[in-house]
Amino acid sequence: MRARTARLTVWLLALVPVLFVLMGFGLSDLASPAATLNTLGRLTGVAGLALLLLAAALSARVPGFDQSFGGLTRLWHTHHLLGAWSLILLLLHPVLLALSAAAHGTDTAFRTLFPPLSDIATWSGWLALILMMIFLAPSFHFFGRPDYERWKLVHRLSGPAVILALVHTFYFSRTMPGWTDVAVWTLFAGLAVGAVAWRFVFSRRIGRLTYRVSDVEHPANNIVELTLEPGKRTLQYQAGNFVYLAPFDRELADGYAEEHPYTLSSSPREPGLRIAIKDLGDASRAIQDIRVGSKVTVEGPYGRFFKSPDRIETPELWVAGGIGITPFLARMRHLKALEEPADAYLVFCVQDEARAIFLEELTELADALPDFHLHMHYFYQEGPVSLQYLESACPDFSEREIYICGPTPLNHLIQRHARAAGVPLARIHTEEFELL
Amino acid sequence: MKKLTYTLFVAFWASVLTIAGLHAMDKKDAEKANGDELPAYTWDEIEQHDSLDSCWKVIEGKVYDFTDYIPDHPTPPSVMEQWCGKESTEAMRTKGYGRDHSPAAWAMIDDYLVGTVAEE
Known part of the structure; x- marks a missing residue:
């Protein structure tokens, strides 16, 4: 519920500038089709900019801030939706204004869109919109999936784009009555600029912790588990959190100093961090060969997967697919370290035995944890996980809190089964890999 | 969401290109009323229309009667009233803070054109 309130607050905040604009409107703003189009054109501009600035403000990735949104992936989702609606409204904005001007002839419509070059306000708006189309095209797969x-x-x-959009608005000025114009846009711009400043200046200085690779294990030929020893400062985190990791090993074939999100597989009780990484792209392939002793930076923690990471308050069912086992592995290691009882079922879905990563350790942990049950599901033998399979593996699964982490198709499939068995949405928790 | 944004993206360029295309084909529009056949007024006559009841303004040598338009203008009537009966080119070009009126506003004033300023 708290996550919903946080999201709702963001969307309501976007309405503030729109309300101020509406306060300055009169009946004459709807007197004719042209006036109505003009009014809508101005409103879409104001709402689009507000959404753009809020999307920018949410991009800061300040550790801890994502908690109130239900984790960073949920926060990214809101950021993504804000960006989408901002682009939609800002595409409509100039077209509506031009159509409104068309009441005075196509020449006027044309000059509204393409005024003389000296018209800084209009051209800064154009440039901002073109930049938006360029930087959002990959996010919405306009020309295929980006890397x-x-x-x-x-x-x-x-x-x-944000700076040009602000130039555009401040130049036109008077989008809102009196002092509210400068006050409202300055506040929104402050949020956006503050977020970007955090991301590119402060997070690099104070947000990133230095660690050193102290051990490298290969639980499978395309998976590496790194053990990291802390430098001066130690990351405080909970089981199931993830971090942004950047490796600084000059010998790496790819991804030097690039940061990527990875789930921590260690218990917060351990002195160091453990991170299991599957070779899924250029950087994660290169990191398989990272050298012991090399430096990495870690920023986080992010995510809020488990409701109570340190104990199992109500019985749980976990469904993991492939490398999606990492948050569950972290939790099992953690519950074992705390000597907590663990009334949980883990269904671990993999293609075949060769891909059953960490199986030995998982079996040991399952035996050591009281009330814990481990079920392996092999796709090549049993096909997709069925509702009957879940019911036979975990007879009371519809009474449990359900946690899912794995590829999107598996994630959706288990959610469908859970809904069909009458599990309310509030008891289904998922961690998504794909941020786009 | 992806489909919706992509559709709007295509619709945007279709609309912009349509407007540009219509403009390219419709050159006649460029010939604006130049006020040749309209009556010429002296400054004494123009200066009498200096209130909201009758508000004339001079913009770039042409005389406009904005009496009926003032209620529709985005600002409170007092903003336009201070220019009634006066030379108002600067007000039109700068809105008082350095920002020109839009092409739509410039096109709209043609509807209120009543004459030219008589040469003295």
Whole structure:
């Protein structure tokens, strides 16, 4: 419920500038079709900019801030939706104004869109919109799926786009009555600029902790588990959290100093961190060969997967797919370290035995934890997980808190089964890999 | 969401290109009323229309009667009233803070054109 309140607050905040604009409106703003189009054109501009600035404000990734949104992936989802609606409204904005001007002829409509070059206000708006189309095209797969690093690089154009959009608005001024114009936009701009300043200046200085690779294990040929020893400062986190990790090993074939999100597989009780990484892209493939002794930086923690990471308050069912086992492995290691009882069922779905990573340790942990049950599900033998399978593996599963972490199709499938068995949405918790 | 944004993205460029295309084909529009056949007024006559009851303004040598438009203008009537009966080109070009009126506003004033300023 708290996560919903946080999301709702953001959307209501976006309405504030719109309300101020509406306060300055009169009946004449709807007197004719042209006036109505003009009114809508101005409103879409104001609402679109408000959403853009809030999306920027949410991009800061301040550790802890994501908690009230139900974790960083949920926060990214809100950021993504804000960006989408901002683009939609800002695409409508100039077209509506031009159509409104068309009441005085196509020439006027044309000059509204393409005024003389000296018209800084209009051209800064144009430039901001073009930059938005460029940096949002990969996010919405306009031209296919982007790779992560290119997407991230292109997304940096959001900075100049936001600044140009602000120039556009401050130049036109008087979008709202009197002093409210400067006050409201300054507040929103402050949030956005503060977020970007955190991301690119402060987070690098104080947000990133230095660690050193002290051990490298290979639980499978395409998976590495790193053990990291802390430098001066130690990360405080909970089981199931994830971090952004950047490796600084010059010998790496790819991904030097690039940060990527990975789940921590260690118990917070351990002195160091453990991170299991599957080779899924260029950087995660290269990191398989990282050298012991090399430096990494860690920023976080993020995410809020488990409701009570330190104990099992109500019986739970966990469903993991492939490398999605990592948050559950972390929790099992943690419950064992705390000597807590663990009334939980783990259904671990993999393609075949060769891909049953960490199986030996999982079996040992399952035996050591009181009330814990481990079920392996092999896709090549049993096909997709069925509702009957879940019911036979875990007879009272519809009474349990359900946690799912794995590829999107598995995630959706288990959610469908849980809903069909009458599990309310509030008891289904998922951790998604895909941020786009 | 992806489909919706992509559709809008395509619709945006379709609309912009349509407006540009119509503009390219419709050059006749460029010939604006130049006020040749309209009556010429002296400054003495113009200066009498200096209130909200009858508000004339001079913009770039042409005389406009904005009496009926003032209630529709986005600002409170007092903003326009201070220019009634006066030379108002600067007000039109700068709105008082350095920002020109939109092309739509410039096109709209043609509807209120009543004459030219007589040469003295």
